[in-house]
Amino acid sequence: MSDASGPLLEVRGLVKDYPGVRALGGVDLTVTSGQVHCLIGQNGAGKSTLIKCVSGLVEPTAGEVRFEGDLLPVGDPNASIARGIATIYQELDLVPHLSVANNVFLGHEHKRGPLLNRAAMHRETKALFARLGDEGISPTAEVSTLRPAQQQVVSMARALSHSAKLLILDEPSAVLDDVEVEALFGVVRRLTAEGVGVIWISHRLGEVGQLGDVVTVLKEGRTVATELPPDTPVDTLIRHMVGGRMEALFPDRGPSRDTTVLEVRGLTRTPDVVDASFTLREGEILGLAGLVGSGRTELLRLIYGLDPVQSGEVEVGGRRLPPGRPDLAIRAGLGLAPEERKSEGLWLDWSMVRNTSIADLSRFRRGPFTDLASERRDAARHLRSLNTQPDAPERAARLFSGGNQQKAVLARWLLRSCRVLLLDEPTRGVDVGARSEIYRVIADLAANGIGIVMVSSELAELLGFCHRVLVMREGHIVDELDGATSTEEDVLQSAVPVHHTTKAG
Amino acid sequence: TEEAQQPEQPQEPAGQQNTQAQQPGGVSGRPVKVAFSAPGADHGWLKAITDNARTAADKLEVELILTEGTNDSAAQVSQVESLISQKPDVLVILPHEGGPLTPVAQKAMQSGIPVVNVDREFSTPAAYRTWIGGDNYGIGKSAADLIANELNCQGNVVEIQGVAGISVTEQRTKGFTDGIKRCNGGIKIVASQPGDFLPDKGLQVMETMLQGQKDIKAVYTHDDDMAMGAVQAIRAANREDEMFITGAGGSKDAMNLIAEGGLYRATFLYNPSMSGSAVSLAKLIAERKGLSELVEPEVPSYIELPATTVTKDNVASVQQLGY
């Protein structure tokens, strides 16, 4: 039946309408066995929707999907899985309190009679991890105890457990650091060598050239360019994505002032963060580099008072912060844009206005009441100043793209006019266009004298516009580099432990 | 352990008492041990039940094990089982529901523990040695008589029932409907709703009935506490003069209102003193005595207390019985 010479996957005229939104407006896509097909596009371009239509999670409004020449039934995840389409979704898709092995084989468990064959599932899970080059994860561990990167590996193992012919990865690199991304590349290359077709979605355009065989660009639910060669210049890709020229990705570094605004002394919470000390000046952008799990997020949380510290202290503008009190940290002038935007940063069902005003509600208090009009006005002003698109501040945050959601979090701290902003992976999952806007916003804030601490797993952006970069390794701050003059090599040299063989904790 | 407790009388294990011939003195040497199981005491009447049992036990120098539970037959069965395992001389049971508690009572009887059944009757006489209780059917009947007389067999009546589905409620309803039959339709029950023996529910139900029925001559309720809620509803609607109300049980508050005269016309004794009597009976049974005033040497197997009608005329004489 299957046509060996034809394409593996053929998508024709795919349309998907959500109530009020056309997510896909007639997309065509062809994927061949043994190739990595990169899918890029701005936030909200429809990439995830497209692959969900292929994987059967979403029923398209119109259009057809052919796999190995056969028409694929729509809206039936099982049919897609059975035919060999394995998908790793953008949102982590694991069940937190089940074991790793149970997650890997969820929905297609091995059985012995009526009972689960746990031995077989453990054995095969181990084998899958070996294939992925990550043997540090126990098949019996509860998924909720794993780090995001490890969870990503579990998702991969699950995809591979289906003996897939087509592997779809939706922004797999977002939660990984450069070292882990490199390992993932290895896995993908091995699979393509075995003849598996791969769809790779990413906002890191550099990956296209490193890994891809062909590139398709989506824009506003349509294919604007397809079958581009992987060596297409990044500029060209960006032009296709945003539909015009883009200014320089990184803004210029402004001068930083001499006044110290944040001082961290000996902050410790073993084993995640040990004896971290640094100072931050007004108007300075300080980058925090390190591998995943090196303790950057934890350091920000400790500074902000979200987790109890074992020792050490934090001073903002010369005043010591009481530990464990984020509310007082905010009052002292701190702000945090957390790493997990959706689960820790936003109320997705709330309007952008409410998401913006939440940290400074008392500002709008008139007598006992909240002045909704001035709340709306002020919040909308700050959202607009960040060029939030679309300009509909009363709309629920859920309906905005990742980058624009991130802007709501930033607008929150603009409104609160804080002195120090702690940004944890502010561009994760954000498209290039929005990224450069966020960089600009950060640079503007710094120019206004706000101190910025920015955690990122993308060295390019840290080196692109940070004044200084601190490198963390296994909970320690091990190096301090000058942002303008250092190279990615320099950072990696300090970040990667000497004995770095596997990624396991 | 049992032998150890009564070394003086090894020839008389407790388990055969009720089958043996009368023997004065019974278990001499130690007080009679009576176990009493009542449903959850969440109502004034049930509180009086347990209070009276305790008082009687003190007076009679009986060792009383009294348990109360929830209003759930299954839970009460469990309680009774616990009580049986404590080997009392006599078991007194006021069942939440008669039928469901029957097997466990029968089990007690079979294992040689005589059972005194209070109030709600077991479904077979084999499950008790003696039954003592009020007359639920009689309450309905007496209420019907009183209302029929006062209204000359003419007019609309509403009924506020107890908890639907339990024998107390159903018998009080049946007695009433049977009772008014003699008026040949002159008295009509225009509305009948359960108030679950709860004052707040009684209030709500009465309020709504007052909306629905523009002409009510009398209100028949299954319980004094619940009737208090209904009284409030009638007062708030300013319709005290149009109708009168009757309760059941014999609470202090009800008797006070009856003594005042007016709206609260009557109540019908369902006297919680029956639990005290039950304890006395238990003692007599354990000691294998009869009721002293009767000729028969043994305790009768069925004692029904009359549903005495309490009105303004006789309230003074029974007021001390109010709970």
Add this chain to the structure above:
Amino acid sequence: MAVDTDTTAVDARGRLRQVPVQELVLPIVIIALIIVGVIIRPGVFLTSDNLLNVLTQASITGIIAIGMTFVIATGGIDLSVGSALAAASIAGGLLMPYGSWMFMIGALAMALLIGAINGAAIVWGKVVPFIATLAMLTIARGLALWMAERTPISLIELDILQWFGSGRVLGIPVPALIFVIVAVVGWVVLNRTTFGRRAVAVGGNRSAARIAGIRPGRVIFAVYVLTGLCVGISAILLSGRLASASPVVGNLVELDAIAAVVIGGTALTGGKATVTGTFFGVITFGLIFNLLNLLNMPTEIQGVVKGLLILVAVALQRRD
């Protein structure tokens, strides 16, 4: 009472979202019930007297449901309100010899205390709300029975208290009036104060709330105390209405209150709350009770009909 959320109900392309339909379901159900009432009991059902009666009856559960809306907004639940109602009545009843005002102080104090203990057990004892308040359900009922020595306390001498229960202002029964006032205040607090916003924020995303500088523990504690306050008010009205404090009142009030809140559209998972919806939910239940009673349906049929009506009302509201 206007619309509760101030997000517009218009989507990206300007079309109306389906939300308004959901929000209209209860009013439609209420109108339907009224029409049915008019047809089957003409001249009885649609009288101002009867409608005020519905409102008055609904007030006891209703006031509690307003408080419950805040609890549920934070993702919690309060199963203890029914017993707390009884315990508060009895606590007031014990102070009966000192007059109506002391009664009220006693009732409010007990209700607030119970709310505070609930809150403390949940926030500092880290017991999940369902269990903490279930335990309190048992405790408060025991307390009420114990304090009252199991018998009702007559309050027939407390005139002021009885005025709260059965007085009228401009022809409107006081409990109904107070219920409406509590609902309006509740609406304002939920939608127009920082506290209300924070309660919903904590329910919607607790860790985001912490990061935004809200102290979730305090907010959660406060909503249980607030519910306690509502229970206290209800206890005053109920005792005034009954002219007695009884330890057995309030049975299953918790389920009625929660059902009204949820039917109104507040999500049990927290993060989404509407006082208007709760108000309509309470009225819906009140009308159902009223109608079934006016029709003098037997209990068993009432149970079946009420259950079916709940199912239908909620199924109509389901999201697409």
Add this chain to the structure above:
Amino acid sequence: MAVDTDTTAVDARGRLRQVPVQELVLPIVIIALIIVGVIIRPGVFLTSDNLLNVLTQASITGIIAIGMTFVIATGGIDLSVGSALAAASIAGGLLMPYGSWMFMIGALAMALLIGAINGAAIVWGKVVPFIATLAMLTIARGLALWMAERTPISLIELDILQWFGSGRVLGIPVPALIFVIVAVVGWVVLNRTTFGRRAVAVGGNRSAARIAGIRPGRVIFAVYVLTGLCVGISAILLSGRLASASPVVGNLVELDAIAAVVIGGTALTGGKATVTGTFFGVITFGLIFNLLNLLNMPTEIQGVVKGLLILVAVALQRRD
């Protein structure tokens, strides 16, 4: 009954998590209760008779709690079990003239039907479980009263049925035996079958479950039917024990069952379930009830003590 999940309790860095302590709390509470029992009622409490009595008493609620564990695992709740118990008993009772086996078929059929309607209302009617089963609570009770014409049905003639209620096998009461069997089967189903894993998966992350090709609707429907089955079994044992079918039994069984499940460690939010915990939770409640009764405590004190014990037991289990 061993440990429930097959996840190790060791975190990424090899540290022991605190979970084991939590899992040990209930056994410790149980042992403490037994010690207290031995001290205050020596010679009465610790007899095999009394302990079997505790197990037998616990069996009715316990069997239902096992089913409830699955419902709660999916993030649902079933408030209708108490009334369903009554309705099932009565449905069986109506078939009483045809003998014990027909009784059982009738009871099981009614219980399964109620479970299926719950499941259908939740899955296809899209009514939230709390409301759907609350409506069913009302409906099933009405149905029970209606079918029974408000009076209990005597089953004194059904010997086989009564054997199920009060017979013994090797000295062990049949209900206790069946409870243990149901618990063991429940444990196996939860931890060793695809269905169990899927129920937990649906509760833990519904979209992840969908992605994995599981159809959440089916699983959710199935857990309510499963609970119906448990209710049916309970109804048979209960009716056998009482030798009568009564329309008013089962009052508040739902709260006891849910409390046992939650105290056992199953999360009300779904996604985490333990049958062992439920079993211990049921036993804990059984012991508390038994002890308070052996001490002849008045109802009100029982309420207070029981509530406080629940609070303490759960507060001890709190995380970190």
